[in-house]
Amino acid sequence: MDMHTTTSYEAFLAARRAEILERIADAALRSGRAVDEIELLAVSKTVGPSEVVSAWKAGYRLFGENRPQELVRKLTALSEVPDLEGITFDMIGNLQKNKINQVLGNARRIHSVSSLHLAQAISKRAEARGLVVPVLLEVNVSGEASKSGFEPHEVLAQAENVVKLDGIRVDGVMTMAPAGDDDAARRTFSALRDLRDDLRVVCGLPLDVLSCGMSDDFTIAVEEGSTLVRLGRIVFDQGYELS
Ligand SMILES: *Cc1c(COP(=O)(O)O)cnc(C)c1O
Numbered sequence: 285m286d287m288h289t290t291t292s293y294e295a296f297l298a299a300r301r302a303e304i305l306e307r308i309a310d311a312a313l314r315s316g317r318a319v320d321e322i323e324l325l326a327v328s329k330t331v332g333p334s335e336v337v338s339a340w341k342a343g344y345r346l347f348g349e350n351r352p353q354e355l356v357r358k359l360t361a362l363s364e365v366p367d368l369e370g371i372t373f374d375m376i377g378n379l380q381k382n383k384i385n386q387v388l389g390n391a392r393r394i395h396s397v398s399s400l401h402l403a404q405a406i407s408k409r410a411e412a413r414g415l416v417v418p419v420l421l422e423v424n425v426s427g428e429a430s431k432s433g434f435e436p437h438e439v440l441a442q443a444e445n446v447v448k449l450d451g452i453r454v455d456g457v458m459t460m461a462p463a464g465d466d467d468a469a470r471r472t473f474s475a476l477r478d479l480r481d482d483l484r485v486v487c488g489l490p491l492d493v494l495s496c497g498m499s500d501d502f503t504i505a506v507e508e509g510s511t512l513v514r515l516g517r518i519v520f521d522q523g524y525e526l527s
Contacts, residue, residue, distance in 0.1 A: 327516030350377025410451030456493025
């Protein structure tokens with residue numbers, strides 16, 4: 285925040301947000317979807333609490349963090365700020381079992397349930413605290429070795445065991461597309477939607493949430509059915525160039 289005054293950064297955030305919302309609306313229109321079924325999550329992992337406050341003032345309410353310690357740090361700092369009405373954080377990154385307790389009760393939803401073991405561990409801890417945690421199953425749709433998540437065949441085989449766990453509620457699925465390849469991103473998002481449709485039959489749950497789309501590919505994700513885009517650089521980075 286040294287390079288600019290808070291006010292001009294807030295003006296940037298608000299103008300950028302309007303641009304993002306317009307792009308989401310255009311993509312929804314192109315695919316015959318209702319724009320109000322698409323949530324915009326601001327990924328705040330690269331900025332500090334004061335930038336989050338600025339983003340709240342610009343209209344953002346839902347934020348995402350990928351590390352439990354940082355989620356707790358932000359919540360602690362923001363608890364000192366009065367009147368941040370409606371602000372919530374989702375946990376979107378890799379979650380280790382020994383960090384689960386930092387997230388429970390702090391995150392609105394966990395996007396990154398990437399194995400049956402992790403689901404069981406969250407379930408056990410949530411139950412002990414009398415919580416029911418909304419979660420998404422992260423699926424490695426693109427099959428890249430660098431990505432975490434269930435393999436598609438694995439999630440189909442294990443979903444029944446996940447959804448019957450107490451202490452969690454499975455609301456949908458999440459994925460990340462390969463970077464820098466629009467066609468591969470589109471295939472990934474549409475495969476996620478197809479997989480979700482199959483999982484619906486297996487689980488008998490609505491699984492309405494499709495968490496996919498980041499700064500470089502969110503309009504494609506919306507065209508392919510995303511109900512929640514997770515945007516970081518395009519929200520916060522003044523150097524990010526809109527294409
Ligand atoms: C960082 C991150 C994002 C946002 O990525 P951008 O390309 O900056 O929009 C979205 N989802 C996850 C899981 C992330 O870690």
